[in-house]
Amino acid sequence: MMVTIDKQLSALHALFSGRFEENRRLLSQLSSEELNVGYAAVISAAFFEITRRRFIRDGKPAGDDEIIEFVAEARGRTADAVDIIDPEVAEIAINFVLGKLPLDAYKAVDDNVGFRTKSLLVAIMVADEDFSESELDAFMAKVRGLTVESLQ
Amino acid sequence: MVGADHPSGTDTKVETADKPDKPYTPPPDNPGSPGQPSRRESYAAARAAAESGSGGEQRDVKPSAEKTEPAGESQGEERPAPEAKDRDRSRPAEEQTDAPEAEKPRSEVGREPNDDPNTVGRPRAESIARAIELQKEYAAGLEASDRTDDGAAQPPQWDTPAQEGPADETGDSEPDPPEAADEAAPDIGRETDDTGPPTDQDAPEPAEEGPEEFQDGPGDDTGDPGRNIEDQAESQGTDEDDPVIYRIRLPDGEELGPSGTDRWVYHSGRLDPVNENQDLSEPDPEDGDRMNRILRAARDNPDDAEKHLDNVVSNMIKALEKPPPAGRPISGQDVSNRGDRFHDGPQSDVKGASALVGAAVVAMMALKAKDVIGEKIKEHRRGDDGDH
Numbered sequence: 001m002m003v004t005i006d007k008q009l010s011a012l013h014a015l016f017s018g019r020f021e022e023n024r025r026l027l028s029q030l031s032s033e034e035l036n037v038g039y040a041a042v043i044s045a046a047f048f049e050i051t052r053r054r055f056i057r058d059g060k061p062a063g064d065d066e067i068i069e070f071v072a073e074a075r076g077r078t079a080d081a082v083d084i085i086d087p088e089v090a091e092i093a094i095n096f097v098l099g100k101l102p103l104d105a106y107k108a109v110d111d112n113v114g115f116r117t118k119s120l121l122v123a124i125m126v127a128d129e130d131f132s133e134s135e136l137d138a139f140m141a142k143v144r145g146l147t148v149e150s151l152q
Numbered sequence: 153m154v155g156a157d158h159p160s161g162t163d164t165k166v167e168t169a170d171k172p173d174k175p176y177t178p179p180p181d182n183p184g185s186p187g188q189p190s191r192r193e194s195y196a197a198a199r200a201a202a203e204s205g206s207g208g209e210q211r212d213v214k215p216s217a218e219k220t221e222p223a224g225e226s227q228g229e230e231r232p233a234p235e236a237k238d239r240d241r242s243r244p245a246e247e248q249t250d251a252p253e254a255e256k257p258r259s260e261v262g263r264e265p266n267d268d269p270n271t272v273g274r275p276r277a278e279s280i281a282r283a284i285e286l287q288k289e290y291a292a293g294l295e296a297s298d299r300t301d302d303g304a305a306q307p308p309q310w311d312t313p314a315q316e317g318p319a320d321e322t323g324d325s326e327p328d329p330p331e332a333a334d335e336a337a338p339d340i341g342r343e344t345d346d347t348g349p350p351t352d353q354d355a356p357e358p359a360e361e362g363p364e365e366f367q368d369g370p371g372d373d374t375g376d377p378g379r380n381i382e383d384q385a386e387s388q389g390t391d392e393d394d395p396v397i398y399r400i401r402l403p404d405g406e407e408l409g410p411s412g413t414d415r416w417v418y419h420s421g422r423l424d425p426v427n428e429n430q431d432l433s434e435p436d437p438e439d440g441d442r443m444n445r446i447l448r449a450a451r452d453n454p455d456d457a458e459k460h461l462d463n464v465v466s467n468m469i470k471a472l473e474k475p476p477p478a479g480r481p482i483s484g485q486d487v488s489n490r491g492d493r494f495h496d497g498p499q500s501d502v503k504g505a506s507a508l509v510g511a512a513v514v515a516m517m518a519l520k521a522k523d524v525i526g527e528k529i530k531e532h533r534r535g536d537d538g539d540h
Contacts, residue, residue, distance in 0.1 A: 024465065035457040035461065036455055036456075040451070044447075044450055045451075048446075078470040080467050084463070084464060096450055097450050103445055103446065109452075115454040120468055120471060127472045149444060149447060150447045
């Protein structure tokens with residue numbers, strides 16, 4: 001099945017660029033399938049890239065303590081973050097993309113919970129990175145490639 | 153044209169065998185010139201006489217004409233002069249009959265006497281002798297008609313370039329036997345050059361056999377371009393067995409390598425530098441494959457993404473609007489200058505300003521205290537002075 005990801009990528013790029021109205025407008029144009037497949041794939045790819053960018057240093061993944069601390073801090077970022085971010089799912093997702101878990105470790109994670117958790121964690125980590133415009137463009141380009149790769 | 157294209161084709165194979173002892177200079181041939189009948193006219197007369205003979209005789213004549221004609225074409229310039237023809241006619245019959253046999257190409261010499269495919273059980277010499285007799289009869293009849301007004305004798309019709317085929321091939325200048333004139337002489341010598349094959353039923357055969365005979369020759373002629381090419385090809389084939397040695401020619405003209413070869417290749421004279429520090433290690437393909445598998449396995453497939461989308465997006469916007477925590481390492485990048493950078497500077501300035509203000513206040517208070525103390529000292533001195 002061929003899935004278009006242009007609108008999903010544009011919506012996420014607009015969100016990270018601070019163009020929130022544009023983000024909402026683009027998301028409202030997406031169908032349920034485009035959200036469940038395309039947008040979820042874009043979020044997963046962005047989470048994959050930003051997590052490895054943050055927690056891999058000198059080729060080595062961060063320790064569990066650092067990850068636990070981060071998840072705990074992230075759940076306090078917003079009023080609803082504690083409800084959106086499942087700590088166990090968040091830690092599994094982070095350790096999984098860092099290669100610290102077996103390949104079947106993520107199968108136990110509910111896709112809906114995982115999508116919501118990753119969405120907010122991505123926004124938090126992108127906010128922490130404080131990307132410049134060019135850095136954000138490069139990041140989104142990488143996200144595009146990873147999304148295409150994950151959908152093959 | 154045939155003769156021009158293959159100037160020495162069949163000539164070579166006959167030259168070695170038929171080189172005559174008596175050199176002969178061919179007389180100029182000017183068919184159609186004043187006082188000389190045209191070739192076509194002569195041929196028509198000769199043909200009419202030949203047809204009057206027996207069929208076996210015609211068959212006897214035909215092979216010789218076939219064999220001798222191609223060379224005659226190739227050297228159409230060497231035509232026997234009338235004197236030569238007269239001399240030829242005056243020769244004994246034995247010589248005339250022997251001459252064609254001696255002038256035959258090598259390929260024919262090696263054959264059996266009666267190897268003529270068109271003649272069964274008849275020796276070639278006998279056939280040629282009979283043909284010569286017929287030709288003499290024709291020539292005798294033509295001499296009277298060939299005489300011009302001035303009474304000069306005209307060459308017989310078979311003294312055409314094609315007739316001289318055997319003579320040309322062997323280099324012999326003696327006129328050809330009459331059978332050559334009967335069949336091949338007329339149209340091939342000149343007319344085939346211009347108009348293609350003759351329409352006569354007998355004439356084309358020699359013309360067609362000429363090239364074949366030319367190619368099948370023994371190849372004694374080194375001037376044959378075709379044979380040269382073949383020889384070169386053969387020699388090249390043998391060369392391929394040997395190793396090919398090249399010399400190297402540099403831009404400045406210097407040549408390197410063995411001197412025993414004239415083959416050379418060009419070289420720029422420099423070698424591309426080798427980067428010794430280049431990283432020749434390749435990424436582990438297993439790692440890349442594992443990352444791809446992780447990427448695909450970590451992809452979520454929600455079925456209600458739209459259900460909580462507004463709430464999730466609102467929290468994402470809040471997270472993005474909120475500045476990151478100061479002093480916290482975010483990623484592998486150096487973030488030591490993030491977060492408090494915009495707060496540390498102004499705070500230090502404020503602290504410095506407060507210190508200055510405090511110092512100024514202290515200074516002012518000190519000055520004020522000094523003034524107060526000074527006035528009190530003055531009042532105390534005045535009281536002492538009043539008491540006194």
